Amino acid sequence: MGMIDKDKELIADLKTEGKREMAFQSLVKSYQERLYWHIRKMVVSHDDADDLMQNVFIKVWKNIDNFREDSSLFTWLFRIATNESLSFLQQKKRRNLLSIDGTSEYLVESFESDAHFEGDELQKKLQLAVLKLPDKQRIVFNMKYYDEMKYEEMAEILNTSVGALKASYHHAVKKIEAHFEGEY
């Protein structure tokens, strides 16, 4: 049985009353780590990432009957996770009356106070540069550089064009290079 067929079976079980709970546990086990790292790199704090991942799976639990399977389960989950994370950052920005660059300030503060970071100096410097990027460029950079996704996959998740993603990634890389050279 291929992976697509397995996903279809999983979705069918999720939509069946008697099989739903078992199928949901299987879904969580399969996707939790990928989703967690995707969210964590967006919001930095482990506690925030944990809350958001729970929210994502609860949304999946509540809305699985409305999932029309126009996209793959993987794409649907990542889209929910991305939207939840972006909404969370927007709320933070509004509540703290942060400026346009306010998200970066908040994330850098979270990063510096986060007990769950064990990267070396180079990783730390790279993270600080990434956290200073605008939200969308940061998501694109994370998905391309860290998660090694293809542009086509990213375009499907982020509902945008491959060209726009390539441009965003290019700008992000230039800014990170400038950061390393002390200009940004």
Next chain:
Amino acid sequence: MVMKENMKHRMNKSELPKQRAGYTVPDGYFDSFADRLEIRINREKATPAPREATKGWIFYLKPALSVAAGLALLLTLSVFFMESQSPTFHAGKEPAVMAPNGNSDDLLPLPNVFAYTVTDGQFFSALTDMEEYDESKLSKDVLADYLATNCSDFEILNASK
């Protein structure tokens, strides 16, 4: 379809160390996550949705209350309009006019011509009396009485000039 297969292939690959970007999680985090999630889902199932919980009897009566409020407003406005058309409406009120010197601060009260209440019957009988009015019956004494009651000396002197 090929792209979806690639995605699934990637999902099954062992986790990329680079993906963590130096971040870590507390020990056993992923092992316990599903259990903690289940607890939260069960808690949400047990708790009614906030919107449903706040739906009291007022929520269901809201349309009826709106209609009732609208009717009450309409009724109030109708009564007010009808009363404002009645001669008794101005009874007891003293509308003011500008003082002869033009000073708006010195407002004078108008003579209170409706200082008594008139029923509809009295009003129509008064009209009938006017129709049967005979000028010959208007004696000087009656005229003097009327002027003394309704006009000030100032007005009488001005009218006689």
